[in-house]
Amino acid sequence: MIGIWTLFKKEILRFWKVSFQTVAAPVITALLYLLIFSHVLESHVQVYPGISYTAFLIPGLMMMSLLQNSFANSSSSLIQAKVMGNIVFLLLTPLAYWEIFLAFLAAAIIRGLVVGLSVWLVALCYVTLPVAHPFMMLAFAILGGGMLGALGIIAGIWAEKFDQMAAFQNFIIMPLSFLSGVFYSIHSLPPFWQKVSHLNPFFYMIDGFRYGFFGIGDIDPVISLSVVAVSFLLLSGVTLQLLKSGYKLRG
């Protein structure tokens, strides 16, 4: 247990030592979205009855920041270690592939939660959110962070250069998170795009997470939770398989 705990602690310290960049910066970004969108749309849009647009927006921004940062934690740690070459210090140890997976995953979830929570704390200056189903909210936060943490490990294993990682982030993570209903309800979309949105796992994470606050969402939260849980398990399975096979890590 000391091995896995040490790796977890190191992964936490790694982002904490540069928290200005890893926590403060994403919070500022989320805050900017909040200021701009709520300023422009507050008086024009009401997605759910009795819930202001600003209030609607905040859980979406929290979840989006959480997901992006969970991904960033595991992916950046791996790609840096690979490019710098210090990944050998990990590969030379007796740590099993599943121990490496668990430590990276847990640290990614923690980073996501820290960022998500920080966004919430800052947003408290604007709106106080109700919390209808705290456990539901937490379940989506942890499973979402876990899913992106696993995806980050996959990206970190696959990418060999920083630009490949940037491509993964810009062409997969960003579109999926922006087109997931952070800024709108998918019911406001034309039917075709509603169907497309249903194929995006990020949609279920955002919608379910928002349900945790308001007790209301675009679809049944049990469906969302099932989709997110199954996606998380599938991605974890793939990640474990990659780590076990030594793909791009051990020749």
Next chain:
Amino acid sequence: MTPAIQIEQVHKSFGALQALKGVDLTIEQGEFFALLGPNGAGKSTLINLLSGLLRPSSGRLSVMGHDVVGAYRVARQLLGVVPQELVFDPFFSVREMLRFQAGYFGLGRENDAWIDEVIESLGLTDKAHTNMRRLSGGMKRRALIAQALAHKPPVLVLDEPTAGVDVELRQMLWAFIQRLNREGHTIILTTHYLEEAEALCTRVAMLKQGEIVALDSTENLLNRVPGKKLRLKLAPAQLPPSLTAMLRGQEGDTVTLALGAASQVEFVFAELRAAAIRVEDMQLIEADLEDVFMEIVRA
């Protein structure tokens, strides 16, 4: 006694390239062993197979009797590896890094005293709290060695530990590694500095194109190259025909002759005198590992 390292019929291919072609090698506990060979001979491949960074295409490798694939946890626990490249984690200080490294091997606070000892022995005390990024090349090299020792492994593998290291640090490192060897650690090193291998190692394996071409004690290998060499400055700079078979090199008026035995000196001088060639300077040179190496690699 279980050998420190046992390598049996190990093959490793990268696509069409056969990096190792059936290597067999046993290294006993407590040995100071050198792995020599030209670039691309397969030295690093062999080390990476031992440490689990690579997997063998076929064959078996074990550390203190534990298979590096099947029982990798125990095998890695017993092995410390100093990589060739100066790699480091830019986020942490030397002491933090060493504690993490020991932690990966399951060691906790109880190991801190050993880490402090390693830091001190390698002259890193002043830099213990310095970020790895801020260390000079020499200091990074020391930190790398410290990292390999963090979990107190009985077998230590050093891949070109003195590449690009100044003389003072090199001597300090060797003194430290010799001390480890005296304390019972098995040391395996690859080096390009043959004089280092000659001075330090009791046994040497030479690799060439993925095969072991020589494996013997340093002494026996040195005896393999017949006799000594005689370097002569001649006037006029020409050899009588009776001596040309012994010629090994010529630079200007200086010739180098290979002697089968020391007694041949007399014969050389007699021939020179008979041909009225004057000897202006002379030097008798012992064969060294470099000669053996050249002889074997050229073969």
